Each structure stands twice: as C-alpha cells, then as structure tokens.
Amino acid sequence: MSTQAWDETRVRELHDELVSLYEPVDRVAEHGADPTAEPGEGVRQLVTTILSQNVADANTSRAAAALFERYDDFAAIEAADHDELAETIRVAGLADQKTARIQRALAAIREETGGAYSLAFLDAMATDDAKAWLTAIKGVGPKTASVVLNFYFGKPTMAVDTHVERVSKRFGLVPESASNQAAHDALDELVPDELTYPLHVLLIRHGRERCSARNGDCENPVCERYCDCEFCA
Numbered sequence: 001m002s003t004q005a006w007d008e009t010r011v012r013e014l015h016d017e018l019v020s021l022y023e024p025v026d027r028v029a030e031h032g033a034d035p036t037a038e039p040g041e042g043v044r045q046l047v048t049t050i051l052s053q054n055v056a057d058a059n060t061s062r063a064a065a066a067l068f069e070r071y072d073d074f075a076a077i078e079a080a081d082h083d084e085l086a087e088t089i090r091v092a093g094l095a096d097q098k099t100a101r102i103q104r105a106l107a108a109i110r111e112e113t114g115g116a117y118s119l120a121f122l123d124a125m126a127t128d129d130a131k132a133w134l135t136a137i138k139g140v141g142p143k144t145a146s147v148v149l150n151f152y153f154g155k156p157t158m159a160v161d162t163h164v165e166r167v168s169k170r171f172g173l174v175p176e177s178a179s180n181q182a183a184h185d186a187l188d189e190l191v192p193d194e195l196t197y198p199l200h201v202l203l204i205r206h207g208r209e210r211c212s213a214r215n216g217d218c219e220n221p222v223c224e225r226y227c228d229c230e231f232c233a
C-alpha cells in the first residue's frame with residue numbers, strides 16, 4: 001500500500017497520469033451532450049444496469065435488446081408474467097432475480113411519480129438523497145445507483161465495479177478491507193466531482209489492461225508512482 005496520503009491534488013495527478021498512459025475520457029462523447037433528453041428519463045439506464053449485474057457486456061446488450069423488442073413500454077415490462085420475462089432476459093443470467101428487481105424498480109418509480117416511468121425527479125435531488133432513493137429498492141446496490149446517477153444524470157458519484165475496487169485498493173485510495181459500499185463512500189469523499197466519471201473509466205481500463213486479479217503488468221509510470229501494494233512487491 002502506498003504510504004503517501006491521498007488528497008484531491010494527488011487524485012488529480014493520478015487522473016492526469018492515467019490519461020497520459022491511456023487517453024482522455026469524454027463523457028459527452030460516450031453518453032451524449034444531454035442524455036436526459038432521451039426517452040425514459042433514466043429508467044432504461046436503470047433497467048439495463050440491473051441486467052448488467054454480474055454478467056459480461058455482450059450478454060447485457062443481448063438481454064436488453066430482447067427485452068425492449070418484446071415489450072412495448074415500461075408498463076408492459078412491469079405487468080409481464082414473471083416466467084415469460086425471465087425467459088426473455090435469460091442470457092443475462094440470474095434471470096429470476098433480475099426479473100424481480102426490474103419489476104420492483106418499475107413499481108417503485110411508478111408509485112413515486114404517480115404513474116409515470118421517469119426518474120427525472122432524481123435530477124433535482126442532492127446526490128446522496130438520490131442515491132438513497134435508488135438503493136432503497138431491493139436489488140439496487142450502490143454501483144447500480146451510481147451508474148444511473150453518474151452516467152445518465154451527471155451527478156458526482158463514482159460507480160465502483162470489481163476493477164475500480166481492486167485497483168483503488170492496490171493504489172491505496174481505499175483501505176484493503178473496505179466493503180464495496182465503503183469503497184463507494186470513500187471514493188465519493190475523495191474524488192473531485194468532475195473526475196468521478198473519467199477516473200471510473202480509467203481505473204477500469206487499468207484493471208483490464210494491466211492489473212487483473214491474478215496478474216499485474218506493474219512496469220509502467222503510473223504504477224511505479226502510486227502502487228507499492230503487497231501484490232506486486
């Protein structure tokens with residue numbers, strides 16, 4: 001673990017050095033200038049993110065395509081027969097669990113808005129309150145909530161997936177013993193608002209390309225400066 005303490009300045013330096021190692025991250029290019037102009041106002045992002053839990057991206061895309069092709073709208077998805085819906089999204093894995101999560105989330109949204117399938121009301125809420133509203137839905141954890149709030153609404157909260165969590169711990173951004181929830185809290189506290197999205201993308205890239213669970217390609221300028229964890233000692 002790096003012995004130097006982390007603060008905003010050092011996080012900005014880490015971001016800049018990861019950009020030098022990889023490339024700048026442009027949220028607008030990836031999610032559009034105004035993603036909230038898309039129909040569904042965040043609901044589609046939430047449903048797709050639930051589908052993506054514990055499964056590869058390609059299977060998420062296939063399940064989402066099948067889901068939105070089979071059902072005309074969110075009302076039809078909420079009202080769908082459980083087994084039929086589970087069969088439709090089976091390629092995403094954990095189909096029964098994800099079916100229940102999606103239908104529960106849609107019901108919660110409809111009840112909150114008085115009938116509309118829209119998460120636009122989250123935009124006006126403070127980030128912590130919006131996150132609390134989403135995570136109160138059984139099956140919606142901190143990562144799913146942060147994906148919706150950060151990717152879609154541009155709110156400053158970092159989604160901590162397995163790569164972000166592993167690399168953050170090896171860099172000492174987050175204590176080795178931290179739970180996923182604690183890692184979310186620590187990174188939201190530490191990372192400057194405008195870097196929550198780009199640093200999320202860059203840490204994933206670093207995890208995928210150089211710092212897997214079992215192997216580390218540790219000879220690069222970023223790791224030489226920021227990591228002296230036991231794994232690569």
Ligand code: SF4
Pocket residue numbers: 167170171210211212215216217218223224227228229231232
């Ligand atoms: S690649 Fe090696 S040096 Fe870099 S973060 Fe992973 S374990 Fe640490």
